[in-house]
Amino acid sequence: SAKLSYQVIDYVFMDNHFHLLIKIPPTSNMDDVELLNRYRLYKGNEEIEFLNSDQKDDFREKIHDISFVVGNFEQRFVQWFNREHQSWGRLFGQRFDSEMIEVSAQSDSLLRVMAYISLNPVRAGIVIDPKDFFFCGYADRLAGGSIGNSDHEFFDLFCRGIEAEGVRDKQKHFREVFRAYMLGLRRYKNADSKTVKEYLLTKTNTHPEALPWDDLFIHKCRFFTKCLVIGSEAFVREKLAKFSGKMKWKRIHEPYTEDEWNDIYSLKPRRRGAPSG
Known part of the structure; x- marks a missing residue:
């Protein structure tokens, strides 16, 4: 960097x-x-x-x-x-996917994406709590690493009503709010799946703080990894209007479709052969 x-x-x-x-x-x-x-x-x-x-x-x-x-x-x-x-050659099989994320007080898109990232090792069964997975930003953030240098800015966006003094205090409160956000999500997408908080309670007998946030989240993988823009409907429509002339594939010109999930929208290319309408 x-x-x-x-x-x-x-x-x-x-x-x-x-x-x-x-x-x-x-x-x-x-x-x-x-x-x-x-x-x-x-x-x-x-x-x-x-x-x-x-x-x-x-x-x-x-x-x-x-x-x-x-x-x-x-x-x-x-x-x-x-x-x-002591090897050689390529390691990555294909080009990376990328999305534009809305960062605003009117949308929790950023929190959802951060939670999706942090809960990868929990969904994979590697750890019970994301804080215990070494190779992630969440553990780095809790350890006071540079990954959390912007957390005070996120406090200003997502922690309305909470009083804090100074940058470090804001960063601390944001991390508490973000953990509560994660713990309120379901571990898997099925309706009878435990929330991350409930899962932690059964495995560790601890009592982590949690907030009643949206629980239909985990395993919505394609929403986050196969689209172009993530945010509110207005944000997605704005970027579609601004960049529609540049969003072209090299081999085929395909229409774009909107995918709504509660109040969060994404913009992604329609697969070849996908039904229209």
């Missing part, structure tokens, strides 16, 4: 896949001095300069591009993996 322009909000690394929740700041947030510093880090040369304004603009766009950011991460991960295991 010192070379490119992004911030990891949440993550989980599983045996055969991973999820990253990444924030890309506006290109206008970075001044020319910071841009040059990142360029020198990227090139490994403390004295290099931009040749012209076009090169500078191209680099600015590149380090703010989600495809370049994730591609850079995957490439470096494969290099590390092959070196550690």
